[in-house]
Structures are given as structure tokens and as C-alpha cells.
Amino acid sequence: MTMRDMMRAMMTGAAVSALLTGGAGAQTVTTQDNLTLDPVIIESGEAAASEGVGGTVTTSTTLRATIDNKLIDSIEDLGRTEEAGISFNRTTRSINIRGLEGPRVLTTIDGIRVPYLADATRGANGGADSFDFSSLSALDLTRGADPLLGSGALGGVLALRTLDPEDLLPGDKTFGALTKNGYDSVDESWFTSNAAAIRVENTYALIQGGYRGGHEIDNQGDIDTLGVTRTEPNPLDYDQYNILAKLHQYVEGGHRFGVTGEIFSRDDDIDTRTSQGATGNYLAGNYSSGEDVKRERAMLTYDYLSPDWGASWLDEASAVLYYQNVERHSTIDAYRSTSVVGPYHRDNSLAEESFGFNGHATENFETGIVSHRLTFGTELRTATTTQYSYGEDNCRRPYTGPFAVCNNLHTNQADTPEVDSNSVGFYAEDEMGLYDGRLRLTPGLRFDWYEETPQLTDEYAGSAAYDGTLPPDSSDTAVSPKILVEYDLLPELTAYAQWSMGFRAPTVSELYSRFGAVGTYLRAGNPELEAERSDGFDIGLKYETADYGAHVNIFRTEYENFIDVVQLAPSCFVEPTNCNPLYPQGGISSYRNIPDARISGVELGGHVRFLDYWTARGSLAYAEGRNLTDDTYLDSVPPLTAILGLGYARLEWGGEVTTKLAARRDKVDEGYEAPGYGVVDMTAWYAPEALPGFKVAGGIFNVFDKTYYDAVNVPDSPSQPDLYYSEPGRSFKVNVTYQF
Numbered sequence: 001m002t003m004r005d006m007m008r009a010m011m012t013g014a015a016v017s018a019l020l021t022g023g024a025g026a027q028t029v030t031t032q033d034n035l036t037l038d039p040v041i042i043e044s045g046e047a048a049a050s051e052g053v054g055g056t057v058t059t060s061t062t063l064r065a066t067i068d069n070k071l072i073d074s075i076e077d078l079g080r081t082e083e084a085g086i087s088f089n090r091t092t093r094s095i096n097i098r099g100l101e102g103p104r105v106l107t108t109i110d111g112i113r114v115p116y117l118a119d120a121t122r123g124a125n126g127g128a129d130s131f132d133f134s135s136l137s138a139l140d141l142t143r144g145a146d147p148l149l150g151s152g153a154l155g156g157v158l159a160l161r162t163l164d165p166e167d168l169l170p171g172d173k174t175f176g177a178l179t180k181n182g183y184d185s186v187d188e189s190w191f192t193s194n195a196a197a198i199r200v201e202n203t204y205a206l207i208q209g210g211y212r213g214g215h216e217i218d219n220q221g222d223i224d225t226l227g228v229t230r231t232e233p234n235p236l237d238y239d240q241y242n243i244l245a246k247l248h249q250y251v252e253g254g255h256r257f258g259v260t261g262e263i264f265s266r267d268d269d270i271d272t273r274t275s276q277g278a279t280g281n282y283l284a285g286n287y288s289s290g291e292d293v294k295r296e297r298a299m300l301t302y303d304y305l306s307p308d309w310g311a312s313w314l315d316e317a318s319a320v321l322y323y324q325n326v327e328r329h330s331t332i333d334a335y336r337s338t339s340v341v342g343p344y345h346r347d348n349s350l351a352e353e354s355f356g357f358n359g360h361a362t363e364n365f366e367t368g369i370v371s372h373r374l375t376f377g378t379e380l381r382t383a384t385t386t387q388y389s390y391g392e393d394n395c396r397r398p399y400t401g402p403f404a405v406c407n408n409l410h411t412n413q414a415d416t417p418e419v420d421s422n423s424v425g426f427y428a429e430d431e432m433g434l435y436d437g438r439l440r441l442t443p444g445l446r447f448d449w450y451e452e453t454p455q456l457t458d459e460y461a462g463s464a465a466y467d468g469t470l471p472p473d474s475s476d477t478a479v480s481p482k483i484l485v486e487y488d489l490l491p492e493l494t495a496y497a498q499w500s501m502g503f504r505a506p507t508v509s510e511l512y513s514r515f516g517a518v519g520t521y522l523r524a525g526n527p528e529l530e531a532e533r534s535d536g537f538d539i540g541l542k543y544e545t546a547d548y549g550a551h552v553n554i555f556r557t558e559y560e561n562f563i564d565v566v567q568l569a570p571s572c573f574v575e576p577t578n579c580n581p582l583y584p585q586g587g588i589s590s591y592r593n594i595p596d597a598r599i600s601g602v603e604l605g606g607h608v609r610f611l612d613y614w615t616a617r618g619s620l621a622y623a624e625g626r627n628l629t630d631d632t633y634l635d636s637v638p639p640l641t642a643i644l645g646l647g648y649a650r651l652e653w654g655g656e657v658t659t660k661l662a663a664r665r666d667k668v669d670e671g672y673e674a675p676g677y678g679v680v681d682m683t684a685w686y687a688p689e690a691l692p693g694f695k696v697a698g699g700i701f702n703v704f705d706k707t708y709y710d711a712v713n714v715p716d717s718p719s720q721p722d723l724y725y726s727e728p729g730r731s732f733k734v735n736v737t738y739q740f
Contacts (some may be wrong), residue, residue, distance in 0.1 A: 004563065046471055052115070057484060057496050058143040058156075058538060058553060058603070064136070064167075069685045069735045070656065071699045072183065073133050073191075080701075080732055081658050081681065083141055084643045085603065085621025087712040090116075090217075093126030096712045098143055098498050098555075099599050099625045099637030100155025103507050104532070106146075109160040110260065111340070115151070115352045118507050121388055121515035121523050122348035124328040128158055130264055130295040133240040134180055134210045137163050138244075143501030143603065144555055145534045147446050148479035150379060150425045154502050154534050159386035162244055165197035165206035168739070174199045176207075187726045189214025193649055195244075198435070202250040204324030212240040215244045216270075217732065218464070220707040221723040227277040231723035235271040241265075242471075255690050265294045268356050274720060281338045284668035290331035297324040317361040327351040342394035346411060349390075350509075352407070354383035354421075371437060376428035385508045387416040388459055406466075407520045408585075414459035415515045416525075417470060421449040430483070442484040450505050451475035454527075464517040471527040474511050478503040478531060487600075497539045504532040510563055521571075521586025529595050533560040543606075550606035562594035562627070596628035599637065613649045624667060635671030638712050639663045655684030665711040672718065672725075677708035693739040698732065705730040 062082055066072065068103065070081050076093050077088035087096040107128045116127030140155040149157055168176030174416040178195045195208035215238070221231025242264045247258045275287045299643060304317040332346040360377025361613040391411025399406040429444030452474040468617040482500035489495055505527040516522035536557030543550045572584035580588055605619030620642040625634030640663040647656035657680065665677040683699035707726055714725040 008159055013039055014385065015422070018726075032404040034328045034740070036131035055497055055536070056142055056144065056146055056482075056500070057486070057540070058555075059140055059540075062141050063138050067133065067136065068180070068695065068735065068737055069654065069697055070683050071182075071735055073182075073733070074476060075128060078139075078141075080660055080679075081643065081645075081683075084605070084619040084641045084660075085143075085623065085638065086141065087638055087710055088128070089712050091715060092595070093129045095128045095156075095158055096140075096558075096636065096638065097156030098601070099157075099623050099634060101636060101712075104154040104156045104504055106149055106152040107160070108149070108157065108402040109297075110162055110298070111159075111318070111320055111358055112324060112356060113149075113381075114295070114324075115326055115354070116152070117326060117329070117350045117352060117482060118385060118509050119328075119348065119350045119437040119511045120525070122330055122350070122387075124291075124330040124348050124350040126291075126293055127183040130326060132193070132212070132240065132264060132291050133162060133244055134191065135162050135208055135244050135262075135515075137161050137167050143553075144538060144557065145480075145500050145536055146429045147482045147500050147502050148429060148444055150427075150446060150448050151423070151450065151478075151503060151505045151531075154504050154532065163195055163208055163246075165199070165246055165248060165431050168195060168197035168206065169199050174713070175740065177531050178265070178739045180735060180737045182681060182733060184214070184731070184733045185218075186731040186733075187214040187217050190314075194446070204246075204250075206244070206246045208242075210240075210242045212238075214238055218721065218728045220719075220726040220729050223723070224719075226273050228278075228720060230274050231721050233724070234273050236268055237504075238266060238268045240266040254305045254307045256301075256303040256305075258299070258303070260297070260299040260301060262297050262451070263295075265292075269290045271318055274724075275334075277389060282334055283337050286335040286337065288333045290329070290330070290333070292329040292717065293327070295324070295326045297322060303321060313363065313410070314361050315364050317359075319357070319359040321357050323353075323355055325351065325353045336393070340394050340403065340409070343392060343444050345392040347390040348388075350385070350387045352383050352385045352739040354381060356381040368693055369434065371433040373431040373433075374428070375430075375686040378427075378428075379423070379425040379709070381423045383422075385416075385419045385421065386414070386508075387513075388414050391649075407517050409516070410464040410517060413463040414457060415463060415465065416508060416513045417454035417460045418457050419509075419512060420453045420455060421450070423448065423505075425449075438488045440484075442482075442486075444482040444484075446478075446480045448478045448480070448503065449475070450531075451506065452505075452511060463514065465524075467514075471512050471525070474506065474527050474529070476505070476531050492545045494541075494542045494544055496542070497537070499537050500534075501536075502534040504534075506531065506563060508592075516583065518582050519585070520582045520583065522588045524588065524590045526591040529563060529591055530561045532562055532565075532593075533671075535560075547609040548607070550604075552602070554602050556597065556600035558595075559597040560595065564594050564598045564627075565589055566592040594627055596630045597626065597634065598628055599625040599634065613648050613650055615645075615649070617643075617645045617647070617711055619643050627669070632669040633667045633671075635668050635716055636712070637667070638710075639665035640677070652689050653684070653686045657682050662708075662711075671716045672709070672714035673712060674709040674711035677706060678706060679706050680704055695737045696734070698734040698738070701733070702727075702729055703732050 037658045072078055075088040095105050097105050107114040108551045118125050139163045140159040146153040146157050176197045180193045183190050191212035193210035197206040213522055216236035217231040223231040239681050244262045247259045261383045261717045267670045270289045272287045272289045276284050280689045299322040302319040306312045328350050330348045334344040336344050357380045362375045365372050383581035389411045395406035396403050402579050425448045427446035433440050433443040454471055456470050480501045484498040486494055486496040511527050513525040533556050538555045567589050569580040570587040571587045572579035601623030607617035621642040623637050625637035642661045644655050646659040659680050661678045680703045685697040687695040
């Protein structure tokens with residue numbers, strides 16, 4: 001039996017055990033009159049948004065009402081109106097939290113991790129862009145490491161929660177529906193999202209589907225030329241689909257069994273005019289590209305909420321057995337006019353197929369004067385990652401004379417071996433309360449083991465960069481502790497301090513990618529990479545009353561073994577005496593562990609409700625990152641940002657004016673020094689009392705048509721003029737929602 005078979009057997013056994021254990025206690029409760037009692041409803045959606053495993057003192061929750069009222073349809077919108085210091089990098093398709101992104105930020109959906117796929121050589125990258133905001137009931141955002149969630153939760157966690165049937169069936173409703181439709185001028189997109197739920201006795205079912213279609217995101221450029229002088233965005237058309245289905249069965253005694261299925265797909269077709277020219281290899285209309293992503297998942301779930309809180313041996317429990325497949329494609333459809341003349345096609349794919357089991361349980365009890373909330377659980381996961389480049393061109397062997405350039409056009413090969421991944425995690429934390437809960441001490445610990453095992457395939461053996469050997473396995477263990485101390489100085493004022501450690505395992509591409517050929521260059525992974533580690537502190541204050549709220553958090557995190565790209569051998573054309581003659585054109589590059597790095601900063605915010613209907617709010621985030629080994633700045637860290645808002649809300653209507661402010665970013669090594677800016681947005685909503693469930697919301701964004709730059713979205717080495725990377729000018733949105 002292989003390790004992969006053993007992992008699947010372990011997960012299946014654990015899941016069956018958990019489900020059978022739940023079923024054994026799932027006794028129907030009857031009265032003396034033999035009347036069946038209603039099940040204990042397990043909270044979902046908004047009610048459960050702040051519950052579950054993971055989350056720290058730096059976790060914030062955005063609910064469905066906020067998403068609708070403020071027209072939040074993307075992570076960019078979230079960082080623009082709600083969460084200062086949060087950005088989305090459209091190049092890497094990754095959320096940026098506290099200056100970290102890519103595989104250093106974890107995304108989960110309904111409790112299972114969504115992998116960040118990164119192809120170091122072919123460009124099929126992304127992670128936090130494979131879901132539809134219209135399918136969400138809430139999202140939780142954690143800043144900084146969350147050790148209980150395992151690998152990848154260094155910079156933070158984006159935890160997504162999709163609609164449950166219970167969200168549409170409050171009280172005694174047996175049928176409910178939700179439709180949301182709208183338009184966004186920033187990319188000329190129309191969208192529709194529709195959901196329906198039904199209840200038959202103790203069975204709840206939901207189906208939700210959505211579509212969005214649009215074009216390129218606008219910017220402030222106005223030069224519609226070809227090649228390196230272009231400032232307008234490349235024309236783009238996209239289609240995005242999702243479908244979600246859930247079935248929940250309640251059993252007396254606080255048990256819920258569920259089945260979930262989801263499919264998400266997005267296809268981008270790009271007229272890549274920045275790669276075209278009036279002369280050269282790619283003439284006008286002869287180069288287009290595409291970015292496609294598809295995610296599929298199926299889940300069996302079990303949830304338990306004790307109807308006799310504190311008296312049973314478990315108060316809460318949850319188990320998930322899941323299958324997920326994520327696949328990304330980066331495509332090129334072109335015609336070459338000068339070198340290797342003829343059609344040129346590429347389809348570079350990267351996919352991860354995974355099986356997993358997550359389970360946790362919570363018990364509340366007391367020992368003397370100390371109350372306890374003990375949570376413990378496990379995460380078991382096995383996955384297979386495959387990479388392949390399919391292509392067509394007019395290359396002919398031998399690669400000499402007019403075909404010499406084909407040494408740089410390798411295709412119909414795998415640059416990475418097929419890799420089997422296995423991981424096991426166990427964790428526990430205990431929130432202990434003293435002095436009637438005024439003082440709370442929460443220690444936590446997670447143990448992780450992972451193993452990456454490359455497998456030789458014909459596609460990898462046929463690679464131009466294959467050296468005849470298979471790289472070794474990569475494995476490691478990690479122990480990630482945390483301790484949180486909270487003290488209520490006043491009933492509404494809490495001081496806290498938290499210490500936590502985290503880790504991030506190397507990606508398959510960082511370990512095993514190998515692209516190039518003798519006579520040109522080599523881009524190679526490093527199977528000896530160690531996992532990244534973090535060691536950080538957060539201290540702060542939180543104040544909350546019915547009308548006032550404020551928080552301040554100061555953090556400092558040290559990182560070990562930061563993974564970065566290093567040039568092992570230069571080009572022979574640049575340094576002829578110091579190069580590797582086998583790779584004269586571009587030398588050799590690989591990955592290394594940076595011994596020490598640090599990111600520190602402050603986050604603060606507050607709100608006040610006044611004059612019955614008015615609310616003023618503000619938030620600020622500042623971080624500074626340094627590579628302590630080389631004594632340089634970390635270029636991925638955004639500048640100081642702040643969000644200020646003034647809102648007015650009555651029963652039937654409301655609105656808000658917000659301003660996002662950003663300081664100049666000049667603390668960079670080789671990154672873009674983005675100028676500071678201030679952008680004003682206005683949103684409003686109307687929900688007439690005469691038509692319950694109906695709401696129309698609209699907004700004007702960048703009201704004053706400001707030209708500005710999100711530093712995270714500008715590459716370190718720009719190939720176009722600055723305006724090409726500018727953010728959208730004035731735009732508007734309108735959404736119409738009806739729930740009944």
C-alpha cells in the first residue's frame with residue numbers, strides 16, 4: 001500500500017468514525033404525546049460567521065448585508081471600502097495581507113483550503129480568485145499568522161462562507177429564494193445570481209447559480225497603440241459561472257448531516273496588444289492570450305450542537321470529508337511573422353486534485369474557579385499536482401539555423417514531475433477564564449507533517465531540461481504554538497497580547513520546476529528548501545459599546561527561511577568569466593531560503609454612531625518589511641493606507657461616503673515607488689417597506705476621477721508606461737436584490 005492509499009484510508013476511516021459516532025447519538029426526541037420536536041438548528045451564515053476553528057484577535061467579519069449595501073463584488077472592493085491595508089494583486093491573482101501574498105496567505109471556503117497554484121515558468125498562477133462573491137453569506141479576514149490553520153497562514157487568512165439553505169429559510173419558512181442582478185461600469189460587466197431553498201420537515205436543500213460576463217478593467221491610460229508605448233489596458237472578454245448545491249438533514253439531538261457540491265469556472269480571452277507591433281514577430285491582431293481557472297468540490301459534512309450545553313461530553317463538533325480539483329490554464333494563440341514563421345499555440349496547465357478530512361470538537365467545562373473552552377481537531381490531506389505545456393508551432397529539429405530560437409520554445413512537456421503530497425495536522429487550544437471570565441488565557445498548539453513525493457512521468461522525462469534524475473522527496477514537521485492573554489479592563493474595554501508561530505511549506509514549483517535547455521538558460525526548483533517559519537507578537541486594545549467602537553493593534557513578526565529567487569550563475573553575455581558555459585544565454589536561477597526577514601506595523605480603527613442615524617468610521621494600516629539578511633526592504637509591502645467613512649442609515653434607505661487614502665510608497669528595494677493618493681466613493685441603498693425583501697443599491701467610485709496607483713498591482717520591473725498600471729477612473733455600479 002502506498003502512502004497515498006494509506007492517507008485516503010485514514011481519512012475515510014476518520015470520517016466514517018465521526019459520522020457514525022454522530023449518528024449513534026442522533027435519537028429522535030419525543031414528548032409523552034409522541035409529538036416529534038423540531039431539530040436544534042445549527043447556526044449558519046451570518047450567525048456563525050465568527051465561529052469555527054481558526055481566527056485570532058485580528059480577525060474581522062464582513063456579513064452579507066455589508067457586501068450588498070456597499071456593493072462589494074471583489075477583494076479589491078473589500079480593501080477599498082472595508083479593510084485598510086488589504087489589496088489584491090491582479091498579476092499574481094493573490095490577496096495581499098500585511099505585505100505577504102501568494103502561498104503565504106491562506107484562502108479557505110467552507111472550512112477547506114483552496115490551494116494557491118504557482119507555475120514559476122509558465123505563468124498559471126492564482127488562488128483567491130476562484131469563487132463568486134454572490135455565493136457568499138459572510139467572510140472572515142485574519143491578519144497575521146493563524147497557527148491552528150497550518151501551512152500557508154503566515155500573512156493572514158481569508159475564510160469564505162457560502163450560502164446555506166437556512167439563510168433563506170428563517171423561522172418556519174418552507175421555501176425561499178434570492179436573486180441579485182447588477183452592472184459594473186469598471187469592466188462593463190453584467191451579472192446575475194439566483195438561489196432557491198426548500199424545507200421538507202427536517203430536510204433543507206439549496207441550489208444557487210451565478211453568471212458574470214464583462215471586459216477588461218478600465219484604467220486612466222488613453223494611448224491605444226501596440227507594444228511598449230501602450231497605456232490603455234489590453235482588450236479582454238471574460239465569462240464566469242458558478243453553481244452551488246447543498247442538502248442538510250437534521251436529526252434530533254443537535255445533529256446535522258450535509259452534502260455540498262460546487263463548480264466554479266472563469267475564462268479570460270485577451271487581445272494582448274502590448275505584445276504586438278507594426279513590425280516584428282507578432283503583428284497587429286496576431287497575439288492573444290487567455291487565463292482560465294476551474295474549481296470543483298464535493299463535501300460530506302457533519303455538524304453537532306448540543307441541545308444540553310455544558311452537560312454532554314461534547315458541546316460542538318464538525319467533520320468534513322471532501323474532494324476538490326483546481327485547474328488553471330495560461331494560453332497563447334498567436335502567429336509568428338519573422339522567427340519560426342507560422343502559427344504558435346500554447347496551453348500551459350497546472351492542476352491539483354485533493355482529498356481531505358477536517359474535524360474538530362469543542363467542550364466547555366470548569367475546573368474549580370477556572371472555566372474552559374477546549375477545542376481540538378485534525379486536518380488530513382492528500383493531493384496530486386500535475387503540470388503540462390501543450391503547444392503547436394513550426395519548430396523543426398535540429399534546432400539550428402532558422403530554428404535556433406526553438407531552444408527557447410520548449411513545449412509538449414512537463415517542466416515539473418507529477419507530485420504526490422501528503423499532510424497531517426493535529427491541533428488544540430483551551431480558552432481558560434478566570435475572575436468570572438474577565439481574564440482569559442488561551443494557549444494553543446498545532447503539529448504538522450508534510451511530504452512531497454515526485455513521480456517520474458513520460459512528459460517530465462521528455463522535458464528539454466530533464467537531466468536524467470528524479471529529484472528527492474521533501475518532507476518536514478512543524479510545531480506551531482500560540483498563546484493569547486485577554487483582560488477586560490472595563491466591561492467594554494479589553495487589553496490583549498498574543499504570541500503565535502506559523503509555517504509555510506514550499507510549493508511544488510519552488511521545489512521541482514525545471515525549465516530551459518543546454519545552450520540557453522535554466523530555471524530550476526530547489527528540493528532542499530526548508531519550510532518558512534514565522535514568530536510574531538500582537539498587542540492591543542479593543543473598545544466596544546452600542547454606539548462606539550475602537551481598536552488598536554501593534555504587531556511585529558520575524559520570519560526564518562523566507563523563500564526567494566536567486567541567480568546562481570549569470571549570463572555569459574554579462575559576465576563571461578563567471579558564468580556556466582552550459583547555460584550562456586540567461587544563466588541559472590533557483591530558489592533559496594533567506595535566513596531572516598521582518599514585518600512590523602500598526603492597525604487601528606473605530607466607529608461612532610451619533611444623531612440617531614449617522615455613523616462615522618475609520619481604519620488605518622501601516623507595515624514595514626525588511627530582508628534582514630540583505631538589509632533591504634520587502635517590495636511586496638504596501639504603503640500606509642486609511643479608510644474614512646461617513647454613513648447615514650434609516651429603516652428603508654441609507655448611504656455612505658468613503659475615502660481611501662494612501663501614503664507614498666518609497667520604502668522599496670527594487671519595487672515601484674507609487675505616489676500617494678486619496679479616492680472618494682459614494683454608495684446608497686433603498687429597501688422599501690412596502691416591498692419586503694427588495695433592495696436596490698448603487699454607487700459612484702473614484703468620484704473625482706483621480707489618477708492613482710495601487711503599489712501592489714505595479715510589477716517590480718514595469719514593461720509599459722506608468723499609466724498602463726493605473727487604477728480605474730470614475731465608475732458606477734448598480735445592484736438589485738430581491739429575497740422572498
